[in-house]
Amino acid sequence: MSSMKNFTKALTFFLAIIAPLLIVTIALRQPDNDRAMLEALKTKYLTEHQSGVDHGKMEILQQDFSNPHEITAACLSCHTERGHELLQSAHFTWEREAYIPGRGVTYLGKKNLLNNFCTGVQSNEGSCMKCHAGYGWSDKSFDFDNQFNIDCIVCHDNTGTYKKAGGGAGYPVMGENGPDFKKILASVGLPKSENCGSCHFTGGGGNNVKHGDLEMALLTAGRNVDVHMGVDGSNMNCVDCHTAENHVMKGRYYGVSSTNTQRMSCEECHTAFPHQKSILNEHSIKVACQTCHIPVYAKVNPTKMYWDWSTATRKKDGEGYENLDSMGNITYASIKGDFEWGTHVQPEYSWFNGTADHHLLTDKVDTTQPFLKINTLMGEYRDHNSKIIPVKVHRGRQPYDTENLTIIQAKLWDKEKGKGALWLDLEWERAIVEGMAYVGLPYSGKHDFVTTEMYLPINHMVSPASEVVSCKECHTPENGRLAALTDFYMPGRDRNFMLDFSGKMLLILSLIGVAVHAVIRIISARNIKSAQSH
Amino acid sequence: MSKTKKAYVYKGFERFWHWNQSLLIFLLALTGFEIHSSFSLFGYETAVDLHNKAAWAFIILIIFAIFWHFTTGEWKQYIPTTENLRAQAEFYLFGIFRNAPHPTKKTLISKLNPLQRLVYLGLKVLIIPVMVVSGLLYMFYRYPQDGGIEIINVDNLEIIALIHTFGAFILLAFVIVHLYLITTGHTITSNLKAMITGWEELEEDDEEISKKEDNE
Known part of the structure; x- marks a missing residue:
């Protein structure tokens, strides 16, 4: 009878305490969905992009191009609206309109900003523009409104053979020493990581x-x-x-x-x-x-x-x-x-x-x-x-x-010695004078x-x-x-050091308090005992 | 020595509640002070995990305990009184060393001496609610920030964290003293035994006839 009662009691406790705990724990558990999401994403990016066009069949691309501007013109003859897009793109303009709190509306970008590496492009365009998605930006006279100044291939070459020339203001090597442009143009497509990387991996030199x-x-x-x-x-x-x-x-x-x-x-x-x-x-x-x-x-x-x-x-x-x-x-x-x-x-x-x-x-x-x-x-x-x-x-x-x-802003680069470029003449004063004159600052x-x-x-x-x-x-x-x-x-x-110190003191004092109390209790109990036995 | 009789002082739920609460407070203190970087034991992530789980268990336990206190009327045990308060304090400070009798008679209707009443009431209505509220804010502080409900926006966790830490120190100090005071019953172990079995030898009182027989 008594054991039955105990069993009922135990069961009641279980139902009353453990069961709600279990229910709440299960309810609070997050669904196991992160793996599923990751798998879905992995599947999504497994699919390779298939081009709907074989550029090798485009007649206009079968020429022997002697000038990269002509290549751009050929691209734009079909992709008629992309030129306007690119003229607005930061890959081409190297500046953006931006509102900066405390400064107002600004027009800033790689075109005119400082960085902590080669410091800035101004007066060094001939070299820096190896990474500009355009042709011929060698100084301030560059025409940002001319669609034929856009370099389509630097991003869309899928052969990995296209290269811009060093110190060429964005122009590629053409002619005998240049790559096979027919092959390049036959397989243009979405940019590969190599295309992006040719500039974005090598920034700063x-x-x-x-x-x-x-x-x-x-x-x-x-x-x-x-x-x-x-x-x-x-x-x-x-x-x-x-x-x-x-x-x-x-x-x-x-x-x-x-x-x-x-x-x-x-x-x-x-x-x-x-x-x-x-x-x-x-x-x-x-x-x-x-x-x-x-x-x-x-x-x-x-x-x-x-x-x-x-x-x-x-x-x-x-x-x-x-x-x-x-x-x-x-x-x-x-x-x-x-x-x-x-x-x-x-x-x-x-x-x-x-x-x-x-x-x-x-x-x-x-x-x-x-x-x-x-x-x-x-x-x-x-x-x-x-x-x-x-x-x-x-x-x-x-x-x-x-x-x-x-x-x-110092002038770092030039095609030839004696023009004040730091990298050629190894002289600060002249490089500074030339650079500051170029940007028009005192x-x-x-x-x-x-x-x-x-x-x-x-x-x-x-x-x-x-x-x-x-x-x-x-x-x-x-x-x-x-x-x-x-x-x-x-x-x-x-942590708050005062609070932690006070807290520790409180604990130490509590321990000392009970210890002292206990010791006095033990001693007085002995005394009482011995008093009784005497 | 007056006559004593065994009485069923602590009911089943009461003991269940007490021991679970003690376990949870130990676990919360251990993991909490690890989160506070006072020591390393479980590892930070596990400590946070255990602390949060123990917190939820504690909150559920508290809800059941509140229900129990009100339905059984046991909440009346904590009504503070000044009667015998001084005598009780004097007993702990002096009388206990002279083997003096406990000044407050423990009965089923009044299980707690006036000092216990004050301290336990303080825990129940002040320290534990403060810990629960600051703990919940600690857990959910991102939500007011995210939702933009200005009135409960928590711009800095610091004040919440400091209150929570303060409460933790107070609770730990209570536990130290509480553990020691277990030994100050009629015998060294009588209080502990009572909280484990529920049964304790109480001084016989004409009006306070224990319901021992009924329970057996």
Whole structure:
């Protein structure tokens, strides 16, 4: 009878307590859908694009072209409206209209902005325009309204044989030494990663120099380097994500694009709730996906972390020279100064709301600051549109006018010696005078060098899930990845020292209190006992 | 020595509630202070996971406990009183060392001495609600931010986190003292036994006839 009663009791407890717990636990469980979503995405990008046109059958392309402008004209004879599109495209204009808070409406881009590498294109167009989607931009006289100045092939060549000439202002090598244009034109199609990479991998003067997360190795590396482009994985192309509508590409780089439009985010494919664990999804309100999913960049080849222009122009035996490190990286070049390189670099982190500012050639240098920001990422914890993003911070030293307090655009390149180009004549003063004259800004005749920082996005080289940044790498009291972002409270990193001290004291005093009480009890109990026995 | 009689003091649910609560508080303290980076034990991710699961279990337990307290009328046990408060304090400070009798007689209607009444009431209406509310805000702080409901916007987790940490220290201090005071019953183990079995030797009182017989 009694055991029956006990059994009923146990059953009641089970039903009353355990059952609701189970029900709620099951109800709170997130559905197991992230794998399904990933599989669907993988399937989607497995399908190869099939062209509906065989350009080899186009009669107009069967000519022996002697001039690349004629090739463009041939393209546009069928693709009649694409020329207008390209004339508006940033790949051609190298500038955009942008509203920057605190600055107003601006027209900025690679055309006129400073960077922390070769500093800027102005007065150096002949060399820089090797990466312009056009022909002949050698100086200010370039016609941006002429459709025949567009270079279609640099993006649409699918043979991998098209090359723009060095120092050719965007013109390819033509004639005998040039590639087989008939073959190239017969197979034009959607851009391959190689096309994009021919410029975007080599910015700053060599493979992976500038970005750190964009380099040649992406074409051949596996998932361990980049889960999207890995040849043993989804093997995706640049344009699978960077889709275009009327030649307007998705995904814009804040180093040159200031406004928060046409930016790309992981969420567009992976949704804002890609994790099974809701606590991870909750991070996404303040933390960009890349912050955890790209633990290191420059996973294969080194990227340039530091560029000190102030040491340029040194000579050995009257000649410029280069020093290499044991890995074969240039650590000093007379034409450029001192470099530092890094591989497997841990990103730094910054708040970003999508809007960026830039230090313009006309802006004043504030010499009271420890360094000058070449570009500024806007955002902070309290800004609801801001997220923490990983950045490559490229540091350096650039020439500035000590009287006018402006950054200097020096003339670096020319076809021949004696025209003031730093890279040929190895002389700062003349290069500065020529460069500043070209941009039409005053130069006082006195220059020095200022410490600079430039922020570059780390969006590629997404690691497999197993290598993701762990909780403790940020939620740790000392030297965490987010140690530099101090405008918010993060559990595990932050604490109130007064509160913690008081709390610890409270616990210690409680322990001492009960210990003393216990000791007095034991002693007095003994005393009472002995008193009774006597 | 007055006559004593065995009485069924702590009902089944009451004990279930008490021991589960104690387990959950230990688990929450362990995982919580790991999240606070006071030590490493489970690993951060597991600690957060356990802490959140234990929190939900605790909330469900609290809901059942509230229901139980009101339906059984047991909530009246916690009505504070100043009667004997001073005597009780003096007992713990002096009388206990002289083997003096407990100043408050434990009965089924009044199981708690005035100090216990005050402390437990404080836990129930102040510390635990503060921990639950700050804990829920901790869990869901992103939602007001995201939804833009201005009045409950949490612009900084700091104040929530500090309140939650403060409560944790108070609860831990309570646990230390509470564990020690277990030993201050009629015998060293009588309080512990009572909370495990439900049965305790109470001083016989004419009006307070235990329902021992009824239960057997």
